[in-house]
Amino acid sequence: MTTQYHPTAQYTSVTAPGALPLLGHAPAFIRSPLDFVAGLAAHGDLVRLRLGPLDAYVACHPDLVRRLLTEDRTYDKGGIIIEKAREAFGNGLATCPARAHRRQRRMLQPAFHRDRLPGYAAMMAEEIAGATARWRDGDVVDVPAAMYRLSTAVTARCLFAAHERAGTLPVHDSMDVVTRGVARRMMLPLPGADRIPTPGNRRFERARQNLREITRLLIADYRAAGTDHQDLLSVLLSARDEHGRGLSDGEIHDQVVTFLLAGMETSAATLSWAWTLLAANPAVRERLHTELDTVLDGRPARHEDLPALPLTARIVNETLRLYPPAWILSRTVTADTELGGHRLPAGATVLYSPYLLHRRADLFPCPDRFDPDRWLTTARPAPGTYTPFGLGARRCIGEAFGTTEAALALATIAARWTVTPTRGRPIRPHRSSSLSPRSFTATLNRRIR
Numbered sequence: 001m002t003t004q005y006h007p008t009a010q011y012t013s014v015t016a017p018g019a020l021p022l023l024g025h026a027p028a029f030i031r032s033p034l035d036f037v038a039g040l041a042a043h044g045d046l047v048r049l050r051l052g053p054l055d056a057y058v059a060c061h062p063d064l065v066r067r068l069l070t071e072d073r074t075y076d077k078g079g080i081i082i083e084k085a086r087e088a089f090g091n092g093l094a095t096c097p098a099r100a101h102r103r104q105r106r107m108l109q110p111a112f113h114r115d116r117l118p119g120y121a122a123m124m125a126e127e128i129a130g131a132t133a134r135w136r137d138g139d140v141v142d143v144p145a146a147m148y149r150l151s152t153a154v155t156a157r158c159l160f161a162a163h164e165r166a167g168t169l170p171v172h173d174s175m176d177v178v179t180r181g182v183a184r185r186m187m188l189p190l191p192g193a194d195r196i197p198t199p200g201n202r203r204f205e206r207a208r209q210n211l212r213e214i215t216r217l218l219i220a221d222y223r224a225a226g227t228d229h230q231d232l233l234s235v236l237l238s239a240r241d242e243h244g245r246g247l248s249d250g251e252i253h254d255q256v257v258t259f260l261l262a263g264m265e266t267s268a269a270t271l272s273w274a275w276t277l278l279a280a281n282p283a284v285r286e287r288l289h290t291e292l293d294t295v296l297d298g299r300p301a302r303h304e305d306l307p308a309l310p311l312t313a314r315i316v317n318e319t320l321r322l323y324p325p326a327w328i329l330s331r332t333v334t335a336d337t338e339l340g341g342h343r344l345p346a347g348a349t350v351l352y353s354p355y356l357l358h359r360r361a362d363l364f365p366c367p368d369r370f371d372p373d374r375w376l377t378t379a380r381p382a383p384g385t386y387t388p389f390g391l392g393a394r395r396c397i398g399e400a401f402g403t404t405e406a407a408l409a410l411a412t413i414a415a416r417w418t419v420t421p422t423r424g425r426p427i428r429p430h431r432s433s434s435l436s437p438r439s440f441t442a443t444l445n446r447r448i449r
């Protein structure tokens with residue numbers, strides 16, 4: 001893989017063409033968000049958009065993305081995408097402002113320490129084996145729904161391992177309503193629209209309350225028991241800041257909801273896209289089967305198998321390149337500044353899109369081609385080019401957790417099953433802030449070996 005861009009280039013800054021009176025670029029963005037955003041790189045390095053009454057800039061050049069993500073005091077969490085997410089995530093790690101971030105990140109980092117991963121992976125492996133044990137040869141399943149259930153079970157189990165039936169906690173439906181509600185609100189940034197008592201808004205509110213109640217009860221149970229269950233909630237309860245202070249119940253609630261929201265949809269989407277890509281690329285699928293047959297010989301994958309499954313890992317990387325679940329994110333400018341030679345006023349929204357970067361032909365040759373072998377090189381992509389997990393201080397805290405889950409599920413399922421979409425047509429993405437495929441069905445065939 002080559003990344004050929006010019007770090008010392010003069011950056012160009014333009015307004016995207018095609019703005020309509022009053023609506024600006026909103027119709028083009030809403031009609032076909034991915035194509036619209038990916039097409040912006042052709043216009044310049046920093047591209048200005050008008051989305052109805054809102055102005056936003058899109059950083060299209062990797063250098064500008066790197067600055068945006070590493071200068072986190074100047075470019076704070078905020079802007080049209082993050083503000084909507086705050087309604088569901090509260091003031092958790094993913095949405096809190098920079099002034100609260102350092103304390104939170106320091107307190108939560110131990111939950112994702114490398115040493116904890118084998119323990120989580122063992123729980124993941126059990127949940128994956130349990131979910132797939134119910135499959136029968138010839139079953140037709142809705143793949144995104146099945147992957148979402150799987151990922152809910154895994155995330156809930158790793159958060160609340162002590163709960164008897166963590167994987168079946170009634171979080172699934174509420175999470176679904178909340179994640180989709182947040183995604184819809186992010187794409188329709190109309191001020192006040194969320195407060196109109198439509199059936200959709202009422203459902204969203206009920207689901208949010210339901211999640212709050214479930215986490216409140218779990219926190220109370222855990223506090224009463226006072227034991228370390230080696231799960232994420234136990235770490236949250238024992239976290240202390242430099243003054244020895246712990247997190248309040250409200251803060252723990254926001255972190256739990258953040259982990260659920262940030263972890264479930266992203267992993268489910270990655271797996272769903274992987275199945276579509278493998279079905280469309282039978283030669284890669286065959287090589288994957290060979291790798292899995294050699295290493296696993298039909299048994300479920302374990303954490304210690306992962307180093308021996310390099311193609312599985314490359315497939316996960318390449319899926320995240322083509323379909324990064326968090327495909328567009330925003331920051332807000334905290335003080336007048338300059339980006340790529342262009343003046344940005346305090347309060348401006350700047351967007352970055354991993355999807356846009358990953359589809360630039362100068363960064364990833366033949367960018368639309370599914371080619372896991374482009375990751376065979378040992379050279380790491382230049383900072384700001386491959387960003388499915390973001391960059392800098394706000395980089396995903398669950399990166400190793402998410403890639404481990406995706407690799408274990410992909411390996412365990414592909415070792416025993418072929419997943420063949422029932423319709424030959426390409427699967428299209430949801431028009432949403434999270435890049436997940438529309439519902440599609442596939443036939444599960446047990447592999448004869």
Ligand code: HEM
Binds near residue numbers: 259324387402
């Ligand atoms: C394939 C899976 C995943 C992808 C693609 C992904 C992607 C991302 C991205 C792009 C960001 C940075 C957002 C920004 O720049 O504004 C992020 C942050 C975050 N992610 Fe993930 N994520 C994944 C899995 C997870 C999991 C499993 C968890 C937790 C269990 C998680 C928790 C978080 C949190 C808490 C943050 C905020 C970090 C901070 O601001 O310090 N993610 N994720």
